[in-house]
Amino acid sequence: MTNALGIPAGIMPDYRREIPGPLLERTGKWVEHRHMQPGVFRHLADDGFECISVRLLLPPGGFLSSNTLRLLARWIREYALTGRRTSRQGFELVGVPPSRLAELLDEVAAHGLAVGGTANSLHQPKCCNGFIHCQNAVIDAPSILKMVMDRLFDGVQHHNYPAGLKISAAGCPNQCGGGIEADIGILGVFLDGPRVSDERLIRSGINVEYLRSHCPVGALHRRELPDGVSVQVDLDLCVRCTSCLLTAPEAIEMGVIRGAAIAVGGRGGGIKGTPRLARVLHHYIPAIPLNYDDLIGKIEFLVDRWCARAVPGERIGDFLDRIGWDYFRQELE
Ligand code: SF4
Numbered sequence: 001m002t003n004a005l006g007i008p009a010g011i012m013p014d015y016r017r018e019i020p021g022p023l024l025e026r027t028g029k030w031v032e033h034r035h036m037q038p039g040v041f042r043h044l045a046d047d048g049f050e051c052i053s054v055r056l057l058l059p060p061g062g063f064l065s066s067n068t069l070r071l072l073a074r075w076i077r078e079y080a081l082t083g084r085r086t087s088r089q090g091f092e093l094v095g096v097p098p099s100r101l102a103e104l105l106d107e108v109a110a111h112g113l114a115v116g117g118t119a120n121s122l123h124q125p126k127c128c129n130g131f132i133h134c135q136n137a138v139i140d141a142p143s144i145l146k147m148v149m150d151r152l153f154d155g156v157q158h159h160n161y162p163a164g165l166k167i168s169a170a171g172c173p174n175q176c177g178g179g180i181e182a183d184i185g186i187l188g189v190f191l192d193g194p195r196v197s198d199e200r201l202i203r204s205g206i207n208v209e210y211l212r213s214h215c216p217v218g219a220l221h222r223r224e225l226p227d228g229v230s231v232q233v234d235l236d237l238c239v240r241c242t243s244c245l246l247t248a249p250e251a252i253e254m255g256v257i258r259g260a261a262i263a264v265g266g267r268g269g270g271i272k273g274t275p276r277l278a279r280v281l282h283h284y285i286p287a288i289p290l291n292y293d294d295l296i297g298k299i300e301f302l303v304d305r306w307c308a309r310a311v312p313g314e315r316i317g318d319f320l321d322r323i324g325w326d327y328f329r330q331e332l333e
């Protein structure tokens with residue numbers, strides 16, 4: 001059985017249908033990857049065919065309106081062989097003829113989108129949708145990233161950083177938007193623990209042992225009450241992961257002291273180093289929309305110190321390893 005597009009039902013669509021012939025024919029035959037200018041790079045195949053890609057930065061959060069999609073579709077149709085979503089929620093136009101490159105860049109600029117975020121620059125910001133679409137959000141990840149990027153925006157369009165700089169934000173510790181694998185991760189956190197309504201938990205009929213099994217650190221203790229069984233949160237053990245909230249949203253609410261943590265030094269991998277997790281540098285900064293001055297100031301300070309003292313090719317995590325985490329924390333203080 002096939003659908004209206006002629007695709008067999010019940011299987012994954014074939015990725016090859018999105019790839020034009022000139023690229024498909026050269027699968028596995030690419031020999032060079034060179035950066036031409038911020039946001040523009042060239043792949044060279046062994047037969048001399050060159051494929052220029054243009055990386056566009058899209059608004060943080062991952063949402064795309066039909067207007068923006070139409071614009072991207074038109075640019076693919078008029079200027080490129082195809083398009084590609086990047087793993088960081090950006091977009092690349094792939095296979096732009098050299099003769100059309102300048103015209104495309106002018107048109108992108110005229111539509112208020114930026115080209116950049118390649119090599120040693122500030123890359124596409126990545127975040128979850130936060131309050132826009134999620135009941136768990138502690139901080140408004142998209143507006144924070146918009147303002148952080150506004151402040152650092154020059155970095156998108158030059159290659160003068162010591163290495164690539166990736167900033168991600170997640171609305172809560174679940175990190176759907178990433179963060180702990182970025183050079184700088186902004187993470188929604190709540191300082192006080194989850195709050196349990198005994199009455200609502202008993203009324204909900206949720207199996208308490210099932211609920212307790214979702215706590216990764218054993219912080220939910222069984223609590224016998226005259227009307228039934230509830231749980232008590234051991235705040236010394238609780239790591240504020242929100243797992244109990246997700247399991248029993250009818251009865252458990254997140255705490256009210258909410259803000260952002262900043263983690264630094266993460267990396268998702270790549271050819272220049274192994275993957276590593278970020279470490280928390282600031283465990284709590286107030287982040288009430290749209291007052292992010294303190295948070296942005298701390299990120300700017302971190303980026304300034306890294307730019308001033310890192311050696312070429314050194315990502316933030318490697319820089320902190322070299323100068324010493326404790327030494328850097330003292331400098332911050
Ligand atoms: S990280 Fe938290 S706030 Fe963001 S989408 Fe995931 S659960 Fe929601």
Ligand code: SF4
Binds near residue numbers: 194234237242243245
């Ligand atoms: S927030 Fe996480 S660690 Fe804390 S009690 Fe709930 S499940 Fe356990």
